[in-house]
Amino acid sequence: MFKSLGNNASVFPMPVLMIATYDENRVVDVMNAAWGMNCDPDKLMLCLTGTHKTAKNLRISKACTVAMADRAHLKEADFFGIASGNKMADKFEKSGMEAVKSEKVNAPIIKGFPIVMECELLEEVETEHLHCFVVQVVDTLAEEAVLKEDGKPCIHKADLVLFNQFRASYMAVGEKVGQAWGEGKALL
Numbered sequence: 001m002f003k004s005l006g007n008n009a010s011v012f013p014m015p016v017l018m019i020a021t022y023d024e025n026r027v028v029d030v031m032n033a034a035w036g037m038n039c040d041p042d043k044l045m046l047c048l049t050g051t052h053k054t055a056k057n058l059r060i061s062k063a064c065t066v067a068m069a070d071r072a073h074l075k076e077a078d079f080f081g082i083a084s085g086n087k088m089a090d091k092f093e094k095s096g097m098e099a100v101k102s103e104k105v106n107a108p109i110i111k112g113f114p115i116v117m118e119c120e121l122l123e124e125v126e127t128e129h130l131h132c133f134v135v136q137v138v139d140t141l142a143e144e145a146v147l148k149e150d151g152k153p154c155i156h157k158a159d160l161v162l163f164n165q166f167r168a169s170y171m172a173v174g175e176k177v178g179q180a181w182g183e184g185k186a187l188l
Contacts (some may be wrong), residue, residue, distance in 0.1 A: 001132065013162035016069035016077055019046060020099065020108045020172070022055035026107045028092040028099045029053050032081030034163040036066065039134060044119065048134040053085030058133055062121045063105035067113035071159045073097070074170060078111075104138045114146045114158040 012036040021029050031054040035047035044066060048055045058064055069077035075094045083091045092099065099108035105118045119135035146158040161170045 008166070010165035012164050014165060016161050016163050016170065017046070018067040018069055018077060018080060018113055019048075019062070020065045020067065020110050021054050021056050022061050022107060023053070023057050024060050027089075028086040028110075029057055030080045030092055030095070030108075030110060032069070034165070042067075042103065043136050044117070044135050044137060045132050046135060047130070050124075050126065051086070055133070058121055061106045061126070062169050063102075064077060064121070064135060065102055065105070065107045065109050065116050066119055066121050067110055067116040068158070068160050070112075070114050071161055071172060073112050075162060077161070078170070080177050108169040109141070114143045114160075115153055116141050160187065162182060 001159045015036060017033050017036045019031050019033050019036075023029060031048075031052060033046060033048060033054075037045055039045040046064075046066070048058075054064070076097055079095055081092075083094070088094070097110045100111060101107075102109050102118045105120055107118065109116055109118070117137045118136055118141070122134045122136050125132050125134065142153045142158075145155050147156045148157075149184050155173045160173050162173060163169075164171050
């Protein structure tokens, strides 16, 4: 039997994405955003309120990097979600993390996060019920330590974390339970 939880639009799991941008003075800003996802094999949709410092910076620089948070940097990732770049000018500096300029886009790469996508802004979409930025992934970078023998990232080696909106908590990535585009073949 189902029990009503109210109009809670919680989807689990959600990624913990670190969106990094430069402002007009090339000052680094990073925000923690769970409301992001693929909208095409090489594009991401980042749902951000238009007043966020990151949204303002995206409009200026036309680029960002999107990194996936890991357990080793959970404190910093959470800080990037609770400290506002609009209110704290030295937000990134306070994190103690280091940034380097992306070689492919006008945005910083935050050292330490194991997987990062370098992105260019394609469009900003605003309707009555939606505000998002669609970005083109120019390149995806991964630390060699998180790659498997086939050259693809291993989420367990990367020790990525997920966001559980039902419990306002971060979760570790679990075990593999099946193969996509394979488990349902028995029903064909």
